[in-house]
Amino acid sequence: MSTPITEASNSITEEIDVASPSEIVTLLEKCDQEIFDGYKDYKSIFSEEMIKTIDDVSEHVIEMLQEDGSGLVVFSGCGTSGRLGFMVARTFNELQRERKRPEIFRYLIAGGDKALFTSQEAPEDDPHAGIEALKKISEGKDRVLYIGITCGLSAPFVAGQLEYCMDNSKFVPVLLGFNPEHLARNIKIENWDKTFLQGNYNLSPDPITGSSRMKCGTATKLLLETICLTGLLDMYHSEENMYVKYPVFVPWLLKFPVDTFYAANCFRFPCACKKSKFVYCLFIESLIAYTAPIFSTHFRGEIHMVFIFSFKLSLSSLRSGGNIYYIGDDSLAIMGLIDASECPPTYGATLDDVRGFVANGYKTLQNVEGDLSHLASYLHYIMSETI
Structure with a gap:
């Protein structure tokens, strides 16, 4: 190879x-x-x-x-x-x-x-x-x-x-x-x-x-x-x-x-x-x-079935012109943001297809540059202060 x-x-x-x-x-x-x-x-x-x-x-x-x-x-x-x-x-x-x-x-x-x-x-x-x-x-x-x-x-x-x-x-x-x-x-x-x-x-x-x-x-x-x-x-x-x-x-x-x-x-x-x-x-x-x-x-069990069901719902949503939203708090929500950020360059998704929301926005994120919502509308939407 x-x-x-x-x-x-x-x-x-x-x-x-x-x-x-x-x-x-x-x-x-x-x-x-x-x-x-x-x-x-x-x-x-x-x-x-x-x-x-x-x-x-x-x-x-x-x-x-x-x-x-x-x-x-x-x-x-x-x-x-x-x-x-x-x-x-x-x-x-x-x-x-x-x-x-x-x-x-x-x-x-x-x-x-x-x-x-x-x-x-x-x-x-x-x-x-x-x-x-x-x-x-x-x-x-x-x-x-x-x-x-x-x-x-x-x-x-x-x-x-x-x-x-x-x-x-x-x-x-x-x-x-x-x-x-x-x-x-x-x-x-x-x-x-x-x-x-x-x-x-x-x-x-x-x-x-x-x-x-x-x-x-x-x-x-x-x-x-x-x-x-x-x-x-x-x-x-x-x-x-x-x-x-x-x-x-x-x-x-x-x-x-x-x-x-x-x-x-x-x-x-x-x-x-x-x-x-x-x-x-x-x-x-x-x-x-x-x-x-x-x-x-x-593997097997109820969690597996719930995951498959969520998978099918996500697929159906995107096929019908809908979206996938990650909504949460703290580090788990940030993982959702990371996943959403990767979908456009990796899979050709639009910025609207997969999005992330974090409770309390930039206060939770704690990034060095702070609030970035003034740079682009999707950045404000992603980091909305309320869910």
Whole structure:
């Protein structure tokens, strides 16, 4: 295969365009499961190497937390990657706020906050804009953990920031992406004297070819949350107390068949990291958090039937010229906004086809640029102050 994995088609969903709603749900579940099972001969997300990497990055999160305000953790990306970076930064700043500790998590997204809701392609291809954004957000900080997110390892906005980080000692640069090294290629970037070398941890192809918002998005969220959660828990809680909690979940997890949760992967690899048992337990917790909804949604039972029924209603609504609205509060509503923002560039939907509404609007969102309703009518509508 000469095509990068993130741009390849998935053999599981080759006929998804002619599948029934029930069959589509089953196909998507099989694709989701590849995140945890591994893909072909590539290593699982639960491999010793991956757990070691998570541990190393979480140590740097702890380092930034210990800087007591002079440290910073920056998540940067384009499109979905930047939106997930925003959501993770928002979540962990809230946890810091609850502890009355400095809110050290920041996000950068190509095109600014408007890109949280709609595609902004031109800034994504500008490495200089990425560098300037990083300079501004990191000004006055002594140490910065920079995590650049680009699923296909092809975003010039992130590439420029990475080069800047490597030339400045106060930065700890980390790159998160999902293509194998042997498929690396050099891409000429306009108005820049560098190329972008693709290659990193690999993941199986997305259900819809090239739609990295799906499986790659899930893996990005899982990894970022695990990195930050590990850092915060290790910073603020003793390991002894955490060990008391997690063994409650592990026996519950193992009640299910291996082919359902693929829990065996978690136990086959000895963890070569500083706090291996601690990280290992957090991975189990993350596995539960991400696969339990898959189990209840994609398999049998009443929840499965409700999901299929909702699927059919959504299909009927769009076919008859109607809309799909996500309505909610806090982080779940924000996930709806992220999904709605991806439908135009990914599926050719209009801005009206799928929309999101958040209770209390921009006050809930907590984006850096605040109220954007003056920029476009659909931004006001999306972030309506009342539901």
